[in-house]
Amino acid sequence: MWLDRQGYDRIALWAHHSVQSIKRYIAAFQRVVTLHREKSVERYLKDYERVCLLLKQGLTVAAISAIIGRGHSVVQEYVTQAQTYHPELFKATTEGS
Numbered sequence: 893m894w895l896d897r898q899g900y901d902r903i904a905l906w907a908h909h910s911v912q913s914i915k916r917y918i919a920a921f922q923r924v925v926t927l928h929r930e931k932s933v934e935r936y937l938k939d940y941e942r943v944c945l946l947l948k949q950g951l952t953v954a955a956i957s958a959i960i961g962r963g964h965s966v967v968q969e970y971v972t973q974a975q976t977y978h979p980e981l982f983k984a985t986t987e988g989s
Contacts, residue, residue, distance in 0.1 A: 943970040947981045 939960060946956045957967040974981055 939966075940970050940973065943967060944974050944978055944981060947971065947974055 939962060942960050943956055946959060951959070953964060953967050953971055956971075957964045960967070
């Protein structure tokens with residue numbers, strides 16, 4: 893990234909602002925990025941939990957995709973993860989058949 897190679901003083905000259913204001917701006921930007929990451933992780937975990945719950949009920953990838961409002965490929969990735977980390981979800985559906 894361009895900012896990685898620049899010092900605060902060079903950015904301040906380029907942006908016509910004081911070094912302190914540039915530092916405050918960058919600190920605020922970093923907080924926003926961190927908050928976005930945390931919210932994204934929370935959303936991913938919540939979606940994964942929903943997929944696992946729906947898999948337990950025996951729903952298909954297409955049905956789960958429609959219910960949770962995520963794309964087929966995203967749901968398929970969650971299913972792949974569930975097969976690895978929660979194989980019991982799939983044993984229950986094959987044993988009941």
